[in-house]
Amino acid sequence: MSSELNRGIQTHRETHPLTWRISAAGGPVVDLDRYIALEGFSGLRKALTLDPVDLQKLVKDAGLRGRGGAGFPTGIKWSLIPMGPDAGQKYLICNADEMEPGTFKDRFLMEDLPFQLVEAMVVSAYAIGASVGYIFLRGEYILAAQRLNAAITAAKNNGFLGSNILGSGFSFELHVHEGAGRYICGEETALINCLEGRRANPRTKPPFPQQAGAWGRPTIVNNVETLCNVPDIVLKGAAWFKELSQGRSSDAGTKIYGVSGRVKYPGLWELPIGTTAQEIVDLAGGMQDGLELLTWLPGGASTDFLMPEHLALAMDYDTIGKAGSRMGTGLLMVVDNQQDIVKVVGNLMMFMARESCGWCTPCREGLPWTLKVVRAISDGQGHQGDIEWLQEMTRFLGPGKPFCAHAPGAMEPLQSALKFFRRDFEKGIRVGN
Amino acid sequence: MIIRDRGEPLVLSSEERSAIEHAMHHYADPRAATIDALKIVQKQRRWVSDAAIDAIALILGVSAADVDGVATFYNRIYRRPVGRHVILVCDSIACYLTGYENVYTRIQETLGIKPGETTADDRFTLLPVVCLGACDRGPALLIDEDTHVQVTPDQIGKLLEQYP
Numbered sequence: 213m214s215s216e217l218n219r220g221i222q223t224h225r226e227t228h229p230l231t232w233r234i235s236a237a238g239g240p241v242v243d244l245d246r247y248i249a250l251e252g253f254s255g256l257r258k259a260l261t262l263d264p265v266d267l268q269k270l271v272k273d274a275g276l277r278g279r280g281g282a283g284f285p286t287g288i289k290w291s292l293i294p295m296g297p298d299a300g301q302k303y304l305i306c307n308a309d310e311m312e313p314g315t316f317k318d319r320f321l322m323e324d325l326p327f328q329l330v331e332a333m334v335v336s337a338y339a340i341g342a343s344v345g346y347i348f349l350r351g352e353y354i355l356a357a358q359r360l361n362a363a364i365t366a367a368k369n370n371g372f373l374g375s376n377i378l379g380s381g382f383s384f385e386l387h388v389h390e391g392a393g394r395y396i397c398g399e400e401t402a403l404i405n406c407l408e409g410r411r412a413n414p415r416t417k418p419p420f421p422q423q424a425g426a427w428g429r430p431t432i433v434n435n436v437e438t439l440c441n442v443p444d445i446v447l448k449g450a451a452w453f454k455e456l457s458q459g460r461s462s463d464a465g466t467k468i469y470g471v472s473g474r475v476k477y478p479g480l481w482e483l484p485i486g487t488t489a490q491e492i493v494d495l496a497g498g499m500q501d502g503l504e505l506l507t508w509l510p511g512g513a514s515t516d517f518l519m520p521e522h523l524a525l526a527m528d529y530d531t532i533g534k535a536g537s538r539m540g541t542g543l544l545m546v547v548d549n550q551q552d553i554v555k556v557v558g559n560l561m562m563f564m565a566r567e568s569c570g571w572c573t574p575c576r577e578g579l580p581w582t583l584k585v586v587r588a589i590s591d592g593q594g595h596q597g598d599i600e601w602l603q604e605m606t607r608f609l610g611p612g613k614p615f616c617a618h619a620p621g622a623m624e625p626l627q628s629a630l631k632f633f634r635r636d637f638e639k640g641i642r643v644g645n
Numbered sequence: 646m647i648i649r650d651r652g653e654p655l656v657l658s659s660e661e662r663s664a665i666e667h668a669m670h671h672y673a674d675p676r677a678a679t680i681d682a683l684k685i686v687q688k689q690r691r692w693v694s695d696a697a698i699d700a701i702a703l704i705l706g707v708s709a710a711d712v713d714g715v716a717t718f719y720n721r722i723y724r725r726p727v728g729r730h731v732i733l734v735c736d737s738i739a740c741y742l743t744g745y746e747n748v749y750t751r752i753q754e755t756l757g758i759k760p761g762e763t764t765a766d767d768r769f770t771l772l773p774v775v776c777l778g779a780c781d782r783g784p785a786l787l788i789d790e791d792t793h794v795q796v797t798p799d800q801i802g803k804l805l806e807q808y809p
């Protein structure tokens with residue numbers, strides 16, 4: 213059973229570049245002829261007539277920002293890769309690890325439109341001069357693996373992949389690399405270690421993957437949704453892409469937003485970037501009967517909670533950032549008023565502690581300890597000073613202190629919960645000690 | 646000095662060997678096929694024994710310690726025996742909000758095992774798993790290769806019957 217897509221909105225070819233084909237076909241497009249009939253591979257045909265460096269510039273001018281969570285401008289990332297005849301072997305990796313709790317958009321894009329990602333990877337590989345690519349897919353996405361592998365085979369048999377693609381002289385080999393389950397594999401340098409057959413501990417940056425990534429070679433890592441935007445940018449231009457946000461945001465393009473939690477119709481929607489959180493929750497039918505919205509996470513388990521009054525904000529990188537959170541993956545998770553917020557934080561912290569890769573002490577030791585204290589408070593067994601101690605931890609494990617961004621991400625829901633729901637934490641402190 | 650008894654050497658089947666060799670060709674360095682190799686062996690044998698680690702190390706040309714380092718890092722490589730079917734229950738936040746705990750408890754009651762345990766008849770092993778990317782349809786769980794969504798405690802009996 214697939215996720216519900218675009219419930220209650222009309223999709224058009226011009227305004228919904230990522231999902232219109234699924235609506236037009238009335239379901240998944242997993243057959244090559246069907247994809248081609250829906251204008252598939254026309255972005256690739258055009259790309260192959262252009263100069264790779266011009267393609268990089270086009271993506272930069274379009275203002276595409278990474279959809280994997282950090283929002284880094286894709287064209288700028290690409291422009292840092294060495295080009296020219298002496299650049300040697302380069303790699304393109306699609307980050308399809310998608311293990312951020314509350315996130316389910318990449319799964320959908322790969323299951324229901326696998327050729328779009330294949331096409332996007334060939335175009336992107338051509339733009340950066342990569343001859344080999346990997347789709348780094350989490351092992352639990354079994355249907356996605358089947359469909360992607362079938363799409364790769366069909367594309368290869370029909371000249372869209374492999375050597376001398378469509379007679380252009382450009383060659384590109386693409387493989388699906390399946391992981392075996394660890395959240396940290398989504399961090400791009402840990403991902404590269406995993407790909408190389410090592411324990412997936414992150415690497416020091418610099419060097420950045422663009423300089424020295426897989427097997428020490430220049431490597432670009434991009435999220436599934438980021439890449440899927442590329443063929444249409446090539447086909448329709450930077451100005452068209454910028455207008456997709458319909459003036460709702462200084463960011464460009466559409467975004468696949470989603471809602472989970474106890475709303476009436478959880479699902480996914482492709483909308484102009486900068487659509488307000490309220491509009492998205494409304495599309496999901498609002499809260500289930502008898503429930504009210506207590507608080508919400510804008511984009512996954514490693515973002516700060518926001519309150520009902522923040523629903524009026526535009527869901528884009530800068531607006532949500534200014535409100536003290538992060539847009540992250542853009543998939544909203546709503547917490548209803550029947551939930552115990554300290555227990556909710558405990559669940560998030562359990563995930564974070566378990567998924568620490570163990571490389572650096574503050575995270576390996578600090579997250580389980582933090583979990584223990586949060587659990588004690590939710591059991592009514594907290595001690596005087598625990599809340600202050602938790603606040604100290606959000607600073608100790610904050611940005612720049614541990615080795616990678618995992619532990620700072622883990623602290624985001626906690627620090628915001630302590631800010632908005634301090635009373636609930638105080639209730640779990642035992643009196644008299 | 647304690648020397649671990651690694652048991653009888655294990656000989657990989659020709660299918661396992663050729664699948665591993667095929668995977669090796671996808672990468673600049675055979676070591677990159679470590680996860681593929683572990684999964685190939687696990688698919689045949691359900692879990693990865695010490696002897697299997699040695700056999701994989703030999704074919705990839707890396708040390709057994711390196712292979713074990715990879716095997717023990719990832720959640721879904723099993724270094725201890727598991728049952729014929731592995732049940733992975735998502736315990737992340739969206740499934741928490743939609744009530745995975747009731748489902749998890751019902752499975753434990755039905756099978757008489759706790760998370761991390763295997764039933765006496767070797768039929769099921771129960772483990773938690775992080776977000777399965779089905780957060781809009783929670784509670785979600787994975788049994789072998791099948792994702793089940795919007796699972797309710799009352800469905801558990803029927804659901805498990807599908808896995809003899």
Ligand SMILES: Cc1cc2nc3c(=O)[nH]c(=O)nc-3n(C[C@H](O)[C@H](O)[C@H](O)COP(=O)(O)O)c2cc1C
Pocket residue numbers: 277278279280281282283284286307308309310311312395396397398399400401433434435436438439616617618621
């Ligand atoms: C702990 C952690 C987990 C991450 N998981 C993912 C993931 O599952 N998918 C993803 O695309 N990016 C993930 N990222 C972000 C990547 O490191 C990287 O920024 C991203 O893949 C770059 O692609 P983009 O620029 O297209 O967004 C994660 C980062 C961290 C720190």
Ligand code: SF4
Pocket residue numbers: 396413414567568569570571572573575576614615616617618619
């Ligand atoms: S912060 Fe955590 S996940 Fe990142 S390197 Fe340190 S231990 Fe590993």
Ligand code: FES
Pocket residue numbers: 313314315735736737738739740741775776777778779780781783785
């Ligand atoms: S939280 Fe359970 S599938 Fe995402």
